[in-house]
Amino acid sequence: MQRCRQWFKALAIAAMFVAGIVAVSTVMPALRLLLGKKSAALNDAIVVSWNRAVCRILNLRLHIRGRPDANARLVVANHISWLDIIALGAQGPCLFVAKREVADWPVMGYLAKGIGTLFVQRGDTGQSAAVAERMAWQLRQGKRLVLFPEGTTTTGDRVLRFHGKLLHPAQLAGAHVQAVALRYDGAAKECAPFVGEDEFLPHLLDILKLERIDLHVHYCPTVPPGPGRNELAQTTRQQIVAALDAGHSCRGLAVMNS
Template identity: 40%
Template sequence: MLGLLLVGALIAIAVGRRRTVSTAVMSRWSRTLCRVMGVRITVLGTPHAGTALLVANHISWLDIFCIAAVCPTHFLAKQEVAAWPLFGWLCRRAGTAFIRRGSENGAGEAAEQLTWRLRQGGRILIFPEGTSTSGESVKRFYPRLFQAALHARCPVQAIALRYPDPNDPLGINRTVPFIGNDEFISHLWRLLGEQSIAVELSFSERVVAGTQTRGLLARHTYQQVYAALQKENIPQSQSISALPH
C-alpha cells in the first residue's frame, strides 16, 4: 500500500498543474502501477499501431491500466470513475471520455465523443458489454458505440482479457473481478493482498469498418473475444514477461 501511495505522490508531482497528459505518459504510469501491484502481463498478438477503436471484455477497473501499460490509448469509462481516489484523478488527466449510464442519451453522447477523438487520431478503448463480469463468460456486445468507428472510418481491434489462476477449478482469478456491489477502496485493498496477479491480453486481427453495420462489427468482435478466451483462435504469442522497467 505504501508503494501505491508513493506512486500516486510521484505522479502528482510530475503532472503539477497540467490539465491533461498524453497517452504515452498514461502508459508509463500504468506500467509503474502494475509493477507496484505485482501484475504480470502476457501479450498475445499485436496491438494496431494507428488510429483504432479498441474493444475488450470487462472484468475489473484494473483492465484499463493493464491495457494502457502495453498499448497507449484513451478510454471510455462510467461517470462514477471520475470520483474515485487517485485513479479517478488519473483518468481525468488522461483525457478519459465518460459515459452517463442510465441517462436517456448517454450512449449517444459517448458515441459523439468517441467519433471526435478518433478523427483526431490515436486509439480509444471501450468495453461494449456495458458492465463487468466474473470472467467466466462474455456478455453480448452492445453495438451503439461501434458507430464511432464507422463515422471516423477507422479499424476496430478486439482484445480478449483474462486473469488466470491455475488453482481455480475454472482457471480464473476470483479476486480481480469488480462486480455487483463492490466498492473501490475495499476492492483495491483485496488486490493489494495478492502476492501477484497474472493477466493475459490477446489482440485479435483488426476489422476494417467499411460497409459493415455497427451490429455486424459488434457481433464479429464478440466472436473474436469469445474464441480467444476459449483457446480456439489465440494469436501467436508476441511476448510473455513481466512488464519492462
C-alpha cells in the same frame, strides 16, 4: 515477510497515486500551457509510464498473444476489473471510454478525469450521442480509444452482449477495430474481478495481498468498421469468445446470447 511485502506495496501504490494526482493537476496542464499541442507526446509518456510502474508494483504479469495493430484506432475488450485499464494503458498511449460511475471512484476517478477519459452515462441518450461524436472526432484525429462494450464488469466466466451503439463512432470515423480478450489466471482469477457493489479501496487492499497477478492478453485480428454497428459488435465479441476458448482456460465459459 509477506506482511512486510504488502505494506511496501501499499506504500508504493499510495506514492504512485500521489504522483498521479500531481501529474494530472499540475505537471500535465503546465506542459500543455507551455508547449501547446507539442505537449501531447510528453503527457502520453507520463500516463504510460505511470501505468507501467503500477504494473511493476502489483507484479501484474502480462502474458501477451498477438500484438496491437497500429492501424486499429478503436480497441474493444471484455471487462473484468479496474486492473484491465492499468494493463491496457501500459501498452501505449490511448484514451479510455468508461461508465459515468468511474468518475466518482476515489483517486482513480480523479486520475481518469485528469487524463481525458470519456464518460458515458447509461440511459442518457442525449449524453451518449454527444460522447459518440467526441469519440468519432478523437478517432479522426488519430487517437487510439479503448472501450468495454459490455458496459459493465463480469467475473470473467462469461462474455456479455456487446452494445452496438458504443461501436458506432468507429463507423462514423471509418476506423478499424481490434478486439482484445482478457483473462486472469491463478489466484487473481478469484480476486481480480471488480463487480456488483464492490468498492475500490477494499478491493485494492485485497489485490495488494496477491504475490502476483497473471493476466492473459490476446490481441485478435483487426476488422474494418463494417456495414452495421450491431454486426461489428457481434464480430468482435465472437473474436473474444473464441480467443478465450482457445486459451484452454475457458472450458464451460458461459456465453450470453447477443
